[in-house]
Amino acid sequence: MKPNTPTPRREASPAPPTNCGCKSSKSASTRRIERAWKRLSSLAGEGSLVALRANEVLLDEGQRSDAAFLVDEGVLALIKSFPDRRRQVVGFRYASDLVHHLLCDVPSQVMVRAVAPTRLRRIPCSELRALRDSDRDVCSLLLALAEEEIADRQRQLLLVGCANKEERLAAFLCDLLARTKAASRRPSELILPMHRREIADYLGLSTETVSRSFTRLVKDGVFALPSPSRIRILDKATLENLAAGQYSGGRRRSRDAES
Amino acid sequence: MKPNTPTPRREASPAPPTNCGCKSSKSASTRRIERAWKRLSSLAGEGSLVALRANEVLLDEGQRSDAAFLVDEGVLALIKSFPDRRRQVVGFRYASDLVHHLLCDVPSQVMVRAVAPTRLRRIPCSELRALRDSDRDVCSLLLALAEEEIADRQRQLLLVGCANKEERLAAFLCDLLARTKAASRRPSELILPMHRREIADYLGLSTETVSRSFTRLVKDGVFALPSPSRIRILDKATLENLAAGQYSGGRRRSRDAES
DNA sequence: CCCATGCCTTGATATCGATCAATGTTTGCC
DNA sequence: GGCAAACATTGATCGATATCAAGGCATGGG
Numbered sequence: 001m002k003p004n005t006p007t008p009r010r011e012a013s014p015a016p017p018t019n020c021g022c023k024s025s026k027s028a029s030t031r032r033i034e035r036a037w038k039r040l041s042s043l044a045g046e047g048s049l050v051a052l053r054a055n056e057v058l059l060d061e062g063q064r065s066d067a068a069f070l071v072d073e074g075v076l077a078l079i080k081s082f083p084d085r086r087r088q089v090v091g092f093r094y095a096s097d098l099v100h101h102l103l104c105d106v107p108s109q110v111m112v113r114a115v116a117p118t119r120l121r122r123i124p125c126s127e128l129r130a131l132r133d134s135d136r137d138v139c140s141l142l143l144a145l146a147e148e149e150i151a152d153r154q155r156q157l158l159l160v161g162c163a164n165k166e167e168r169l170a171a172f173l174c175d176l177l178a179r180t181k182a183a184s185r186r187p188s189e190l191i192l193p194m195h196r197r198e199i200a201d202y203l204g205l206s207t208e209t210v211s212r213s214f215t216r217l218v219k220d221g222v223f224a225l226p227s228p229s230r231i232r233i234l235d236k237a238t239l240e241n242l243a244a245g246q247y248s249g250g251r252r253r254s255r256d257a258e259s
Numbered sequence: 260m261k262p263n264t265p266t267p268r269r270e271a272s273p274a275p276p277t278n279c280g281c282k283s284s285k286s287a288s289t290r291r292i293e294r295a296w297k298r299l300s301s302l303a304g305e306g307s308l309v310a311l312r313a314n315e316v317l318l319d320e321g322q323r324s325d326a327a328f329l330v331d332e333g334v335l336a337l338i339k340s341f342p343d344r345r346r347q348v349v350g351f352r353y354a355s356d357l358v359h360h361l362l363c364d365v366p367s368q369v370m371v372r373a374v375a376p377t378r379l380r381r382i383p384c385s386e387l388r389a390l391r392d393s394d395r396d397v398c399s400l401l402l403a404l405a406e407e408e409i410a411d412r413q414r415q416l417l418l419v420g421c422a423n424k425e426e427r428l429a430a431f432l433c434d435l436l437a438r439t440k441a442a443s444r445r446p447s448e449l450i451l452p453m454h455r456r457e458i459a460d461y462l463g464l465s466t467e468t469v470s471r472s473f474t475r476l477v478k479d480g481v482f483a484l485p486s487p488s489r490i491r492i493l494d495k496a497t498l499e500n501l502a503a504g505q506y507s508g509g510r511r512r513s514r515d516a517e518s
Numbered sequence: 519c520c521c522a523t524g525c526c527t528t529g530a531t532a533t534c535g536a537t538c539a540a541t542g543t544t545t546g547c548c
Numbered sequence: 549g550g551c552a553a554a555c556a557t558t559g560a561t562c563g564a565t566a567t568c569a570a571g572g573c574a575t576g577g578g
Contacts, residue, residue, distance in 0.1 A: 086421040139398040146405035153412035161463035162345040204420035
């Protein structure tokens with residue numbers, strides 16, 4: 001559709017392992033990563049478009065796909081369900097994210113479901129693997145993406161393990177803000193593409209608790225909620241402090257702190 | 260210093276992305292990974308040994324190291340601390356694990372501390388990076404290791420997000436059992452190298468709650484506790500069922516289950 | 519327009535694990 | 549061996565969040 005060349009995940013691609021400025025110049029390694037990204041996304045041909053309606057499942061848990069996907073538009077949730085009702089969203093995927101690229105041809109650990117109308121492009125596993133094996137830069141790029149995902153999971157773990165409900169919500173909103181900053185013209189305006197339930201399953205809370213956290217932050221003047229899915233940030237500093245856990249008030253678990 | 264050639268993490272290396280038996284034969288890709296591992300570990304020369312006493316810090320949060328490390332013996336914890344007393348262990352590292360290999364020359368997100376006497380071998384970042392860039396198989400190996408770490412973090416996230424205290428402890432013990440299976444002659448005997456506090460910080464619980472969970476599982480006949488750091492598994496099936504969350508009794512968070 | 523459905527919010531209560539407070543137990547040092 | 553420090557266990561109580569239970573508010577179909 002529109003010929004937007006996808007950029008690497010997150011604006012100003014962090015790509016930790018390559019641009020650490022030790023032996024190769026930053027711009028050189030950035031160029032390498034960009035070239036690799038173009039090669040990779042060129043695999044995602046126009047002929048292999050996938051469109052999903054909201055709530056449609058791209059891939060079930062345990063299912064193996066012979067392709068990875070590049071998100072053109074929309075939002076997906078990676079969901080792990082348990083035999084009883086327990087559920088955990090282990091991540092969201094937004095425009096220009098890769099989905100399933102690490103697990104090509106391996107049974108998926110999670111269900112992948114669109115939380116909003118979504119368009120993706122298929123990247124056949126065989127081609128992805130061939131490119132990875134033949135192109136050093138692509139391998140580096142995949143490594144950089146993997147590291148980013150490790151960092152994401154760690155952030156989420158810290159939230160669920162250490163943060164109270166307002167901190168969790170604040171951190172989630174900050175992440176979302178960072179992801180969609182470019183897309184929106186007004187930086188203080190934030191659209192929530194997912195429902196309370198999905199936010200709750202991401203943050204390890206119940207929907208009621210998520211709702212109460214929204215209410216609390218509205219009352220504290222951190223943001224306004226013109227509609228349940230639209231947020232107007234009023235006090236970004238407080239939101240970010242909450243998100244960073246830089247104050248005292250979270251869930252402690254141990255009395256004695258050493259070191 | 261015993262000349263044990265380290266094997267890739269986890270016995271019978273899972274290495275998901277390479278041995279999926281689609282185009283290359285399994286043994287061929289396994290051989291490639293093994294060769295890569297040898298090349299990588301040969302970087303960790305005998306001259307660069309590091310020995311840590313229990314509780315000694317290898318690397319502080321925010322510090323950048325110009326080397327990665329290969330664990331010869333012992334156990335390390337990766338710890339994230341917050342301004343107040345909150346703390347989260349985001350992972351443990353055992354013999355034959357790599358430490359910090361993904362974050363070479365980048366400020367560490369976590370503190371790395373020995374929880375027991377530990378010996379490591381340095382792998383200079385520059386050499387690691389050079390080998391990664393020049394050797395395709397090493398790049399693949401690093402990618403496989405990164406995927407494994409993503410899976411580990413996901414497992415931990417599911418524990419902290421969805422499991423009750425006994426499930427969390429059971430899952431932790433099963434993981435530890437799998438990691439040390441080869442080392443111990445008696446498969447039902449398990450040595451805990453870390454203290455209750457570190458287990459608690461890993462599982463997102465308090466030490467008291469961890470202690471109570473131990474007591475509970477002992478009372479339920481799942482294992483015996485000859486001493487606080489020695490476990491004799493009595494009912495492995497129950498332990499594994501608890502760990503897998505394959506029953507009902509965990510922390511639900513949502514009433515309605517669909518899909 | 520009216521109704522039905524699904525989502526969101528709010529309130530009351532229950533529960534799980536944290537916290538506070540002792541009391542055991544192990545370990546290592548003298 | 550005796551002591552001290554660190555670690556582990558146990559009990560009592562508290563608090564944060566889940567759960568249960570109504571409503572409120574949109575949105576869409578007839």
